[in-house]
Amino acid sequence: MSENAKLPPLPTGTFSERAVAWSKKNLFDGWFNTLLTLGALAFILWLVPPLFNWAVVNATLTPTIEGCAEVTGACWGFVNANLRLILFGTYPYEEQWRPVLAMIVLIAIICGSLGAVKYPGLRKWIIPMWVVGVPVIGVLMWGGVLGLTYVQNSYWGGLPLTLILSSIGVIFAFPLGLLLALGRQSNMPAIKTVSVVYIEVIRGVPLITVLFMASVMFPLFLPTGVTIDKLLRAQIGIILFTAAYLAEVFRGGLQAVPRGQFEAGDSLALSYWQSMRLIILPQALRLVIPPTVNSFISMFKDTTLVVIIGLFDFLGTVKLALRSDPAWTKYYVEGYAFAAAIFFLICFSMAKYSAYLEKELRKGERR
Amino acid sequence: MSKPQHTPGDVRSKSLVDYLNDENVRAVLYQIIAIGLIILAGWYLVSNTLYNLEQQNISTGYGFLDLEASFEISESMIEYSAQSDYATALMVGLLNTVKVSVLGIVLCTIIGTIFGVARLSSNWIVRKLATVYVETFRNIPVLLQLFFWYALIPGAFPHPRDALEPLPGVLLTSRGMYMPVPVADNAYTLMGVAAIIALVAIYFIRKWAVKRQDATGQTFPMLLVGLGIFVGLVFLAYLAGGAPTEMSMPELKGFNIRGGYNISPEFMAVLIGLTVYTSTYVAEVVRSGIQAVPNGQWEAADSLGIKRSVALRKVILPQSMRVAIPPLTNQYLNLTKNSSLAVAVGYPDLVSVSNTTMNQTGQAIEAISIFMSIYLGLSLLTSLFMNWFNKKMALVER
Numbered sequence: 001m002s003e004n005a006k007l008p009p010l011p012t013g014t015f016s017e018r019a020v021a022w023s024k025k026n027l028f029d030g031w032f033n034t035l036l037t038l039g040a041l042a043f044i045l046w047l048v049p050p051l052f053n054w055a056v057v058n059a060t061l062t063p064t065i066e067g068c069a070e071v072t073g074a075c076w077g078f079v080n081a082n083l084r085l086i087l088f089g090t091y092p093y094e095e096q097w098r099p100v101l102a103m104i105v106l107i108a109i110i111c112g113s114l115g116a117v118k119y120p121g122l123r124k125w126i127i128p129m130w131v132v133g134v135p136v137i138g139v140l141m142w143g144g145v146l147g148l149t150y151v152q153n154s155y156w157g158g159l160p161l162t163l164i165l166s167s168i169g170v171i172f173a174f175p176l177g178l179l180l181a182l183g184r185q186s187n188m189p190a191i192k193t194v195s196v197v198y199i200e201v202i203r204g205v206p207l208i209t210v211l212f213m214a215s216v217m218f219p220l221f222l223p224t225g226v227t228i229d230k231l232l233r234a235q236i237g238i239i240l241f242t243a244a245y246l247a248e249v250f251r252g253g254l255q256a257v258p259r260g261q262f263e264a265g266d267s268l269a270l271s272y273w274q275s276m277r278l279i280i281l282p283q284a285l286r287l288v289i290p291p292t293v294n295s296f297i298s299m300f301k302d303t304t305l306v307v308i309i310g311l312f313d314f315l316g317t318v319k320l321a322l323r324s325d326p327a328w329t330k331y332y333v334e335g336y337a338f339a340a341a342i343f344f345l346i347c348f349s350m351a352k353y354s355a356y357l358e359k360e361l362r363k364g365e366r367r
Numbered sequence: 368m369s370k371p372q373h374t375p376g377d378v379r380s381k382s383l384v385d386y387l388n389d390e391n392v393r394a395v396l397y398q399i400i401a402i403g404l405i406i407l408a409g410w411y412l413v414s415n416t417l418y419n420l421e422q423q424n425i426s427t428g429y430g431f432l433d434l435e436a437s438f439e440i441s442e443s444m445i446e447y448s449a450q451s452d453y454a455t456a457l458m459v460g461l462l463n464t465v466k467v468s469v470l471g472i473v474l475c476t477i478i479g480t481i482f483g484v485a486r487l488s489s490n491w492i493v494r495k496l497a498t499v500y501v502e503t504f505r506n507i508p509v510l511l512q513l514f515f516w517y518a519l520i521p522g523a524f525p526h527p528r529d530a531l532e533p534l535p536g537v538l539l540t541s542r543g544m545y546m547p548v549p550v551a552d553n554a555y556t557l558m559g560v561a562a563i564i565a566l567v568a569i570y571f572i573r574k575w576a577v578k579r580q581d582a583t584g585q586t587f588p589m590l591l592v593g594l595g596i597f598v599g600l601v602f603l604a605y606l607a608g609g610a611p612t613e614m615s616m617p618e619l620k621g622f623n624i625r626g627g628y629n630i631s632p633e634f635m636a637v638l639i640g641l642t643v644y645t646s647t648y649v650a651e652v653v654r655s656g657i658q659a660v661p662n663g664q665w666e667a668a669d670s671l672g673i674k675r676s677v678a679l680r681k682v683i684l685p686q687s688m689r690v691a692i693p694p695l696t697n698q699y700l701n702l703t704k705n706s707s708l709a710v711a712v713g714y715p716d717l718v719s720v721s722n723t724t725m726n727q728t729g730q731a732i733e734a735i736s737i738f739m740s741i742y743l744g745l746s747l748l749t750s751l752f753m754n755w756f757n758k759k760m761a762l763v764e765r
Contacts, residue, residue, distance in 0.1 A: 026489070026490065026491035027490060027491055027492060029489060029490075033489065033490045036488070036490050036492075036493050037490060037492055037493070040490075040492045040493050040496055041492065043496070044492075044496075187394075188394050188397060188398050189398070190398035190401060190402050191397070191398055191401055194401065194402075194405060200746075200747075200750075201743060203746070204742060204743040204745075204746030204747065205704070205739050205742045205743060205746075206704035206705065206707040206708075206718070206742060207704075208707045208708065208710065208718060209707065209718065209735065209738060209739050209742065212718075212722070212735055213735050213739075216725065216731040216735065217416075217731060217732060217735060219419075220415070220416045220419045220420065220731070220732070221412045221415055221416055222415060222419075223415050223418075224415075224418065224419060224422060297506075301506075301507075301508040301509070302508070304508040304510045304511060305510060305708070307510065307711065308510075308708075308710060308711050315508065315510060315511055315514070319514070330522070332514075332515075332518040332519075332522070333515075333518075333519070336511060336514060336515045336518070339511055340507045340511055340515075343506065343507050343508055343511065344503065344506045344507055347506035347507075348502060348506045351506065
C-alpha cells in the first residue's frame with residue numbers, strides 16, 4: 001500500500017456543509033448516538049447556565065458579609081476578604097512578601113528542573129539550583145538573618161507551605177528513592193531484603209498513618225530534651241513516604257534499560273557506581289521523568305493530609321478562614337471552590353506537561 | 368567477577384588487600400556494615416523510646432485492649448456501647464472501613480467503567496463531557512472533595528422536621544438519608560442460605576457445561592439456567608419462610624427520625640468523595656484496557672464467524688482484563704487506603720477509632736502498630752492475589 005492510500009480524502013464543500021457532515025458523523029450517527037447527544041445537551045443546559053449565574057452573574061466580590069447577604073449568587077467576597085489568610089496562613093502580615101518571594105524562587109526552580117528535559121543546556125544547573133535555592137527559601141521563610149525578623153515555622157501556612165512540603169518532600173525523597181531502587185535490584189540478599197521490606201511496608205499503609213507515626217512516635221524516638229517541631233516531623237514523614245513510591249518508579253526505569261548496557265559497563269571494567277553513574281542512570285532516569293512528575297502531582301495533592309495532624313496548609317487555611325467568623329461559615333462552597341481551582345490549575349498543567357514529555361521522550365524511539 | 372589474578376609462579380599467600388579487592392568478600396562486608404548500621408539505629412531508637420515511655424509512665428503492651436472504651440461511636444455494624452472494650456471499638460472501626468471500602472469499590476467500578484467507555488465514544492459531546500469529569504475530579508485533592516461533600520450534605524438538606532421525600536419512605540435530611548428496611552425475620556437467613564446453595568449449584572453446572580462443550584461442541588444456555596436457579600431457589604426460600612412483608616419505615620418522632628436505616632452524612636461524604644475521586648482513575652484504567660486490544664482481534668473474530676457479543680466476551684475482554692486488572696487492583700487498594708481520610712470528617716473508621724483510643728490511653732505505639740498492620744495485611748493479600756492473577760492470565764508463549 002502506498003503512503004497516499006492511507007490518507008483520508010480531503011474535506012470538500014463549504015463550511016456549513018462540512019459542519020453538517022461532521023455533526024452527522026460525530027453526533028447523530030444512528031438513533032443511539034442521537035439519543036446520547038440530546039441527553040448530553042440537556043445535561044449541559046441543566047448544569048451550565050445555573051452554575052454560570054451563580055458563579056458570575058449573581059456573584060459579588062464585595063469583601064463584606066453584608067455585601068454577600070445582598071446577592072443570590074456566589075460570595076467571592078469571602079475569598080476576597082480572606083485572601084491573605086487563605087494564601088499565607090498566619091504568617092505575619094507585614095512580612096508576607098517573603099513567602100511570595102520564596103514561592104517565586106521555588107516555582108522557578110521547579111520549572112527550571114522540568115524544563116531541563118526540553119532544554120538540555122539547563123541540565124547541569126539542576127543540582128546547583130536546588131543547592132542554592134533551598135537555603136534561600138529557608139532564609140526567606142525563617143528569617144533571623146540579614147535583618148529579616150525571625151518567623152517561627154508554626155506561623156507558616158497556606159500555599160507556600162503546601163508547595164514547600166511537597167517539593168522538598170520530592171527533592172529529599174529523590175536520592176533516598178534512588179538508593180532504595182538500586183538496593184532492590186542489588187544481588188546482595190541483605191540489602192535487597194531491607195529495601196524490599198521498606199518499600200512494601202510504606203506502600204502498604206496510607207499516608208495518614210505515616211503522618212500519625214511522624215507526629216506521635218518521632219518525639220518518643222528521640223533522646224529526652226531533643227524536640228523537633230510539628231512541621232519538620234510532617235516533612236520527614238512525607239519524605240519517607242514519597243521515597244518508597246519514587247523507588248518503584250525508578251525500578252521501572254532501571255528494568256527498562258537493556259541488559260546489554262549493564263554488561264557493557266562490566267566489559268569496560270567500570271566499577272558498579274561508575275557504570276551506574278555513567279551508563280545506567282542517565283538512561284533509566286530519562287525514562288522515568290513523566291512518572292516522576294506524576295508522583296510529584298500526587299504528592300502535591302496528598303500534602304493536604306497534613307491538615308489532619310494540625311498544620312495549616314492551603315486547604316487548612318481555607319478552613320481557618322471559614323471558621324474565622326461564624327458569618328463566613330456558610331460560604332464553604334466558595335472557599336473550597338477557590339482552593340479546588342488553584343489545586344486543579346497546578347495539577348492539571350503539570351499532568352499535561354508530563355504527558356507532553358512522554359511524547360517528546362518517545363520521539364527518539366520512533367525514528 | 369574479577370578475581371585477583373595471580374601468575375602461576377606466584378606463591379605469595381593472599382594479603383588483606385587481595386581479600387578486600389575480592390568482589391564477593393566486599394559484598395559480604397557491605398552487607399554486614401549495612402545491617403550493623405540498621406541494627407544500631409534501631410537499637411538507638413528503641414532504647415530512646417523505652418526510656419521516654421518510662422519517663423512518661425506509659426506501660427507498653429496490648430493489655431489496654433480489654434479495658435472499657437467509654438466513648439460512643441456514632442455508627443456501628445455490631446453491638447457496641449461505651450461500656451464495650453477497646454478491642455470491640457477497633458473492630459467496629461475496621462468493619463466501618465470495610466463497609467465504606469467495599470461499597471466504594473463497587474460504585475467506583477461501575478461509574479469508572481461508564482466514564483472510561485464514554486471517553487472512547489464515537490459521540491463527540493459524550494467524549495468531551497467524560498473528559499471534563501475525569502480531568503476535573505482527579506486533579507482536586509480527595510481530602511478537599513471529602514470536606515466539600517461533608518459541608519454540602521448537612522447544608523443542602525433540610526432539618527428532619529421537613530425532610531425531603533424523593534421516593535416514598537426514603538427521607539433526605541441534614542442528618543443523612545433514611546431508608547425503609549425489612550424487619551429482621553428468619554426468612555431472610557433462609558434466603559441467604561438458598562443463595563449460597565444456588566451459587567454452588569451454578570458453579571457445578573457451569574463446570575459440566577464447559578466440559579460438555581469441549582467434548583461435543585454443544586452449547587448450554589448457562590445465563591438463563593443460572594438466573595433461573597438463583598431467583599427460583601431464593602424465592603422458594605422466601606415463600607418457605609412465610610413470606611414476611613413487614614417493613615421498618617422511617618418516621619419523625621419528636622425531634623428525630625426513628626426506624627428505617629440511617630445513612631449518616633459522614634458516611635455519605637466519605638463514600639461520595641472516594642467514589643468520585645477513584646472512579647476517575649478507574650475510567651483511565653478501563654480506557655487503556657480497551658485501547659490495548661488491537662483492532663485486528665475484532666477482525667480475526669469476525670473472520671472466524673464469531674458473533675460480535677461472543678467475540679467481546681471470549682476474545683476482547685479476556686485480553687483487556689489482562690491489562691486492566693493489575694492497575695484496577697491498585698486503585699481498589701488506593702481507595703481502601705484513602706478511606707482512612709474519614710478521620711477528617713468524623714466517620715468512625717479504623718484510623719479514627721484508633722486515634723481516639725490513642726488519645727485516651729496514650730498507647731500511641733500500640734494503636735499505630737495495630738492499624739498499620741491491618742492495612743499492611745490488606746495490601747499483602749492484594750499483592751498475593753495480583754501475583755496469582757498475573758500468573759493465571761500471563762501470555763503463554765511458545
